[in-house]
Amino acid sequence: MSLSVVMGGLALVVSAQAQPAEVMDLRSAVHEALQHNPEVAQAQVATEAERAGAAGAQAWPMPSLSYQAWQQPLARPFDPTATNMHMVGIRQTLPFPGQLAQAGKAAEAAVAAREADSVAARLRLEAQVAHALTGSWLMEQELEAHGRHLQLGEQTLAAVRARYAAGQARQADLLRAETELHRQHASIEGLRxxxxxxxxxxxxxxxxxxEAPLPPAAAPEAELPSGSAERPEVIAAKLRAAGAQESAALAAQARRFPEIMVGFDYMLMPGMPDAFAVMLQVPLPWLSERRAAEAAQALRLQxxxxxxxxxxxxVARYEAAEARARAAAAAAQLRVTEEKIIPGSERTLEATRAAYSTGQMELVALLEAESALLDAQLSRLRQRAALGDAIADLRRALGLSLFPEGQP
Structure with a gap:
């Protein structure tokens, strides 16, 4: 009970780890994030917006209606009977051959690229959740390790006090043991x-x-993912390259072929028979500097x-190789730490404590042995967390999702 008083909120963390309480594992955390994270929702809405815009890419240009009043006298500006001719017309621009089909292909590529962006956002979120969950697990475990080390420090301080009372230890030893205990308190507060x-x-x-409460985090992943899929970022880049190629071809054709406008006008002339007129308007794009600039820009964008x-x-190849190398390094270091370093540190501490109790070892050696064991335990935790982080990055680099079927 004295330990919980000394460490304050640390006792809550230690007790939560000791009891079989509910933990938050990676799949449940990712499931919740995919349901509620606004970044994923934003990516999906952006895809829907792109799809809605692409629906009009192959549509014909909008027609227009026109009205003209010819030779309206200034003396009677609002008298329609004084107008020599009322003309009502309709205009329609005709796209050049293949224009709408190519515009549709470019739009479809943009939609597909947005869909790949949405998948990339999901994978990115999965990795972010894995990193945050691993970070939470690591700090919870480090707090527990520091709590155990604090108990060792209290035992050491008690032993030093007993030897000091018996005249077998110096005051400097007592102050050193107390200082080491205070240092542990500071580390614990920082971790919290x-x-x-x-x-x-x-x-x-x-x-x-x-500020919502969270259950303790489950241990991070330890198994490398199997299989691979094409990275959605690569898919999106390929689709945007294809769309840029279609846009460049479209801009090149727009420089050579005009969009012809046709029109029909019906003329009402008071006191004369009604009549009609047809019109044909052909722009000259090969004389347009604007069309030339747009074609040059489209080529550079392509x-x-x-x-x-x-x-x-x-980037995809590098990230996969780098994450795999980090995972291998963390696994190798973890294996050595668990099999060699921690058992050796435990044996060293046991022997040093026994020697100190008989006066054959100085206090500084005991404190160093305790610190070495703590460092080894913290190293194991950090290497375990590094392995989990590398696996999360590798899964994203390989284009793999925890929910490959889509929405969880």
């Missing part, structure tokens, strides 16, 4: 504050209020889109 920040991040990713595709492919 950092844990609150990590939990706030996790709550934000889950779409919860940042080149930029292909370069972006190459860059996305390079």
């Amino acid at each position: 504050e950092n844990l609150e920040g990590t939990r706030a991040l996790l709550n934000a990713l889950l779409g919860r209020p940042v 080149e930029a889109a292909h370069l972006a595709q190459t860059s996305a492919e390079n």
Whole structure:
């Protein structure tokens, strides 16, 4: 009970770890995030907006109605009977051959790219949730490790006090043991504050209020993902390159072929027979500097889109290799720490404590042995967390989702 008084809120964390309380695992956290995170919702809405806009890409230009009043006398500006001719007409622009089909292909590529962006946002969120959950787990476990180390420190302080009372220890030893205990208190307080920040991040990713309570985090993943899929960022880049190619071809054709406008007018002339007129308007795009500039711009955008595709492919390959290497490194370090370093640190501490109790070892050696064991235990936790982070990054780099069937 004295430990809980000394460490304040740490006792709550330790007790939560000791009891079989409900924990938040990665799948349940990702499930909740995908349901409530606004970034995923925004990506889906953006896809729907792109799809709605693409529906009109192959539509004909809108027709227009016109009305003209010819030779209206200034003396009778609002008298329709004084007008020599009322003319009502309709105008329609005719796209050049293949224009609408190519515009439709470019729009469809843009929609598909947005859909890939939405998948990328989901995978990115899954990795972010995994990192936040792993960070929360790591700090909870570090608090528990520091709590155990604090108990060792209290035992050491009690032993030093007993030896000091018996005249077998110096006052400097007593002060050193007390200082080491205070240092542990400071470390614990810092971890507690950092844990609150990590939990706030996790709550934000889950779409919860940042101060909402969270159950303890489950241990991070330890198994490498199997299989692979094409990265959605690469898919999106390929689709945008294809769309840019269609847009460039469309701009090149728009420079050569005009969009012809046809019209029909019906003329009402007081005192004379009604009549009609037809019109044909042909622009001259090959004389337009604007059309030439648009074609040149489209070519450069096409080149930029292909370069972006190459860059996305390079990034995808690098991120997969880097995450796999980090996972292998963390797994190797974790294995050595668990099999060699921690058992050796435990044996060293046991032997040092026995030697100190018989006066054969100085206090500084005992404190160093305790610190070495704590460092080894913290190293194991951090390597375990590093392995989980690397697996989360590798799964995203391989284009794999925890919910490959789509919506959880």
